[in-house]
Amino acid sequence: MFDWRDYGNGIIAFDAGYVRPILASIHMLVENGRVAFIDTGSNDSLPNALAALQRVGLDASVVDFVILTHIHLDHAGGAGSMMQAFPNARLVVHPRGARHMAEPSKLVAGVSAVYGPEYVKRVYGEILPIPAERIIEAPDGHVLSLAGRSLLCIDTPGHARHHICIVDSKAGAIFTGDMFGLSYRELDVDGRQFIFPTTTPTQFEPEEMRQSIARLLSFQPEAMYLTHYSRLPDVEAKGRELLRHLDTLVALAESEANAGEARHARIKQAMTDYLLDEIRAHGCTLSDTELLDIWATDLELNAQGLGVWLDQRAA
Numbered sequence: 001m002f003d004w005r006d007y008g009n010g011i012i013a014f015d016a017g018y019v020r021p022i023l024a025s026i027h028m029l030v031e032n033g034r035v036a037f038i039d040t041g042s043n044d045s046l047p048n049a050l051a052a053l054q055r056v057g058l059d060a061s062v063v064d065f066v067i068l069t070h071i072h073l074d075h076a077g078g079a080g081s082m083m084q085a086f087p088n089a090r091l092v093v094h095p096r097g098a099r100h101m102a103e104p105s106k107l108v109a110g111v112s113a114v115y116g117p118e119y120v121k122r123v124y125g126e127i128l129p130i131p132a133e134r135i136i137e138a139p140d141g142h143v144l145s146l147a148g149r150s151l152l153c154i155d156t157p158g159h160a161r162h163h164i165c166i167v168d169s170k171a172g173a174i175f176t177g178d179m180f181g182l183s184y185r186e187l188d189v190d191g192r193q194f195i196f197p198t199t200t201p202t203q204f205e206p207e208e209m210r211q212s213i214a215r216l217l218s219f220q221p222e223a224m225y226l227t228h229y230s231r232l233p234d235v236e237a238k239g240r241e242l243l244r245h246l247d248t249l250v251a252l253a254e255s256e257a258n259a260g261e262a263r264h265a266r267i268k269q270a271m272t273d274y275l276l277d278e279i280r281a282h283g284c285t286l287s288d289t290e291l292l293d294i295w296a297t298d299l300e301l302n303a304q305g306l307g308v309w310l311d312q313r314a315a
Contacts (some may be wrong), residue, residue: 002048004055005230009171010149012053013230016041016078019123019297022073022185025230027175032147036065038166038175039227040078043125046085049078052062064146065136067134067153069177071097072200073124075227078276080104080128090264091130092144094256102132114304115203120207138164143192154240158199158209165216172222179212181242182228184294189283195238197246198228198276198298198303206250206309213239213246248274252288253306257314267305275299 003015003022011031018024026045027038035058047165051061063086067083068076071093079101083091094100100107104127112120129278138144140155156179159234164174178198187194197209216224217239231240252270257291259266272292279291292299 002051002293004052007231009173011171011173011225012052012056012083013225014048016045016074017048018042018045018132022229023264023300024227025225026052027225027227027230028056029146029151030056030058030150033058033062033149035063036067036144036146036151037063037082038067038225039069039177040066040074041074042077042082042123043128045078046081051085052086060086061088065090065091065092065144065151067144067151067166068094068097068101069165069175069179069227070094070160071107071241072160072178073107073120073127075177076101077124077127079183080130083130083134084128087299088175090134090280092263094155094162094164095139098132098135100162101130101135104129107150125267131211140164154215155239156212157203157218158205158207158212159200160273163212167219167221168190173225174219174221175214175225177227179241180216180224180226180232181245182298183226183238184234185229186286187279187282187284187291193232193234193283194240194279194282194284195232195242195245198244198302199246199249200301201305201308208247209246213243219298226265236304243309245278249273249302249306255286255308257310263310264303264307268299268307271303271306272299 005013011030013025016024031035044177138153142153144151153164156165159178182193183193183195183198256266
């Protein structure tokens with residue numbers, strides 16, 4: 001059975017089955033027999049979503065919402081498949097992302113430009129369009145009702161301009177997508193969690209990210225629920241840690257702004273060295289090889305995103 005975490009508050013996290021175990025979670029909210037999924041993984045995630053429904057004794061007809069925190073494909077790639085499987089569901093997405101879910105060709109082209117078309121086809125498969133009449137655009141302040149359970153959508157730029165977070169006041173929870181960073185469960189030490197920001201291209205904006213993190217913290221939730229990977233308590237301390245790492249990564253990038261062709265490699269190496277020092281201070285005993293395997297994609301994309309930000313700032 002795939003990774004399964006029932007938090008006893010109507011929130012269940014399960015493994016999306018994306019790339020490797022416990023890399024990406026899908027959150028399932030269950031309220032009075034109605035269901036919402038938050039983020040979708042890729043097309044390969046649909047069997048796990050169907051199995052999750054079966055495990056709680058429900059079927060596809062009770063899914064009211066498929067909610068996307070943003071339209072990066074590790075969060076939204078499986079949305080078309082889910083919408084086909086869940087006939088009564090509406091897709092909820094930031095207004096900037098809605099048109100790309102209805103007509104995904106530009107989205108796929110953009111992702112292919114970063115990863116290559118062969119990678120996109122292998123990892124994500126065909127990105128299926130979603131009928132516009134089944135899409136709910138969720139601007140800042142939009143409220144959904146899941147069988148009476150209020151879900152507040154808030155606009156949270158910094159990682160992407162099409163990013164929302166979902167505030168579940170009943171559970172004291174916020175579903176943060178990528179806005180509250182990455183925290184992989186393999187890195188937990190005696191119940192303590194390690195967190196760091198995601199600065200991936202092409203819309204990383206550090207000041208907007210700081211403001212969005214501060215806004216999330218202002219709700220004083222009991223826990224954040226990250227797509228990578230699920231429940232993160234002790235949010236005030238983790239927020240401080242996240243902002244400290246963010247400031248350091250920005251400073252590392254700025255120090256290499258004039259490094260020419262070597263800039264990307266130098267930023268990536270400086271980030272790698274920094275995070276290895278930090279994870280050792282955290283008490284993690286995994287080998288460097290194991291850590292770099294866990295972080296491989298994040299280190300590459302974070303470095304790319306910092307470089308894009310430097311270029312945009314210079315322009």
